[in-house]
Amino acid sequence: MLFSSAVLLASDAVAWGFRGSPGSSTRHMVLISNFLVFLFNDILLLIYHGYVCCWIFEKDPEEKRKNRRVNTVYAICAAAILLVCISQITHLYYYIDTQNYYYRNPSIISPFYFLYWGCCWICPFCFISART
Numbered sequence: 527m528l529f530s531s532a533v534l535l536a537s538d539a540v541a542w543g544f545r546g547s548p549g550s551s552t553r554h555m556v557l558i559s560n561f562l563v564f565l566f567n568d569i570l571l572l573i574y575h576g577y578v579c580c581w582i583f584e585k586d587p588e589e590k591r592k593n594r595r596v597n598t599v600y601a602i603c604a605a606a607i608l609l610v611c612i613s614q615i616t617h618l619y620y621y622i623d624t625q626n627y628y629y630r631n632p633s634i635i636s637p638f639y640f641l642y643w644g645c646c647w648i649c650p651f652c653f654i655s656a657r658t
Contacts (some may be wrong), residue, residue, distance in 0.1 A: 527573045530566050535564035546626055555624050557614075560628060564610045564619060572603040 541559035544552045579596055613619045620630050 527572065527576060530570050530573055534563055534566035534570065535643055537566065544626070545628060548626065553622065556622055556628065560620060561610070563608065564613070568603055568606040568610060571606070572600070575599045575603065581623055606656065627628070 537559040539565060541556055544555045544559070575596075583593075583596075609618065617631065618633055620628055622628055
């Protein structure tokens with residue numbers, strides 16, 4: 527989890543450092559680093575959810591595999607990661623202009639719906655179901 531956070535922050539720093547710089551190599555650096563920022567936001571949710579589930583279902587790992595809510599969070603994370611990959615082609619979340627500046631699209635809020643729904647809606651139900 528710490529490594530994922532470090533990659534996310536380093537990618538954000540690289541994207542900020544290379545913004546507005548001319549050249550094809552800097553354009554690729556901005557593209558890759560922005561992709562990694564969005565990707566590792568979703569990966570962090572996936573890792574954190576796995577960590578929480580390991581502690582909640584420590585005594586009964588079989589219950590973790592059968593729990594629909596746990597599997598739903600994994601599916602949400604997979605869908606969010608897939609959308610980030612699709613966004614690279616369709617520019618769903620952001621785009622980078624010819625001068626190498628990053629701009630957000632109006633649909634930028636949609637990846638955060640996945641994160642909020644996964645963390646704030648389903649994770650508490652895992653705690654509740656683990657208590658019963």
